[in-house]
Amino acid sequence: MRCGGSFLLVLGTSVVLAMVPTRATGAVELTCASSATLEALVSCIRDQMPGRGSRSLVAPSFLEMSAWRSVVSAMLRGDCGFALPYSLSPLVRIRPFRDAESGRSYCVLLETADWNGDGIVDRGFGAFIVDAGAERELSHQVAHPIADAGTETQAVTVFKETRSRTFLLAGAHRDASPGVSGFYGSSVSSDAAHSAATMFHATHVEIAAYYGEKPWWAIQWHGMSEDTCEVVDVHLSHGVDTSPTAGDKIMELRDHLRAHEPTWRIGVAGGRECALNGTSNIQGHYLNSAPTGWTYGGAAAPPSRRFVHIEQHPGFRDPERWIAAVLATWP
Ligand SMILES: [Zn+2]
Numbered sequence: 001m002r003c004g005g006s007f008l009l010v011l012g013t014s015v016v017l018a019m020v021p022t023r024a025t026g027a028v029e030l031t032c033a034s035s036a037t038l039e040a041l042v043s044c045i046r047d048q049m050p051g052r053g054s055r056s057l058v059a060p061s062f063l064e065m066s067a068w069r070s071v072v073s074a075m076l077r078g079d080c081g082f083a084l085p086y087s088l089s090p091l092v093r094i095r096p097f098r099d100a101e102s103g104r105s106y107c108v109l110l111e112t113a114d115w116n117g118d119g120i121v122d123r124g125f126g127a128f129i130v131d132a133g134a135e136r137e138l139s140h141q142v143a144h145p146i147a148d149a150g151t152e153t154q155a156v157t158v159f160k161e162t163r164s165r166t167f168l169l170a171g172a173h174r175d176a177s178p179g180v181s182g183f184y185g186s187s188v189s190s191d192a193a194h195s196a197a198t199m200f201h202a203t204h205v206e207i208a209a210y211y212g213e214k215p216w217w218a219i220q221w222h223g224m225s226e227d228t229c230e231v232v233d234v235h236l237s238h239g240v241d242t243s244p245t246a247g248d249k250i251m252e253l254r255d256h257l258r259a260h261e262p263t264w265r266i267g268v269a270g271g272r273e274c275a276l277n278g279t280s281n282i283q284g285h286y287l288n289s290a291p292t293g294w295t296y297g298g299a300a301a302p303p304s305r306r307f308v309h310i311e312q313h314p315g316f317r318d319p320e321r322w323i324a325a326v327l328a329t330w331p
Contacts (some may be wrong), residue, residue, distance in 0.1 A: 038305070051146060126168070147174050155321070161319070204283045233266065236254055239281045242269065
């Protein structure tokens with residue numbers, strides 16, 4: 001289902017079936033209603049989100065973000081069949097989703113509104129999926145759909161096969177709004193890894209609030225180009241430049257990957273091979289920031305490392321080659 005041919009067939013079907021006329025003339029809802037598996041659903045959502053330079057997105061309002069967080073919170077507590085807040089109900093849908101391959105059920109929140117009927121959702125909110133019967137407190141996150149090609153279906157397959165708690169997908173290409181430039185040449189408003197004004201970041205914050213002091217990890221799946229960090233295939237960090245210490249989760253993940261994929265060249269933060277440590281990533285900043293009462297400069301305990309940032313060359317994004325290592329690292 002993840003290959004090009006069958007995927008296009010699924011997409012074509014879903015577009016036809018999903019065009020349910022709503023209020024305004026020409027307005028449609030893009031619900032991906034015919035997607036049978038999580039991979040097909042995520043591919044469908046990706047293919048109807050604002051692409052590179054496609055439009056100037058309107059950032060979510062404070063009211064919309066608060067409402068979205070309340071929905072995320074309810075989903076994390078296992079609810080799925082409730083009415084959406086008024087500020088969101090014209091724009092998004094929440095529904096149970098049964099994966100036809102695994103037979104398992106999930107709760108899906110996704111943007112559906114396409115008021116001008118161009119086949120692309122209007123706001124770039126993205127999607128959030130919860131497995132209420134999860135066995136691992138992991139959040140698989142895709143901040144750069146389309147741009148980091150293949151990470152969408154890679155991450156959702158790892159989410160599914162490792163029975164993790166949540167999957168989070170940004171709602172637009174990182175350069176969907178190129179008019180507003182920010183740090184590192186990326187758009188402030190549509191680059192979910194570098195803008196707090198996204199539903200992606202609001203969801204991340206709500207997930208962190210849900211767990212509080214309890215252990216959990218956010219694994220963010222990225223893709224780098226072939227000519228970046230040429231001496232490694234995969235690079236792991238916590239969103240900081242410092243080297244991980246023994247017993248650290250990214251050292252464990254590296255060792256398990258090496259065991260299963262002995263030919264892979266795997267870098268970690270602190271080495272000289274690659275500097276893509278995600279240090280400007282705001283989801284990483286959020287989890288790495290000091291908890292209340294922590295004092296800078298003193299003999300304080302190091303901050304927890306809940307954020308796992310994975311960079312990969314194009315040939316290393318096959319989920320099947322990651323699943324065993326993720327299972328072993330988070331047994
Ligand atoms: Zn990326």
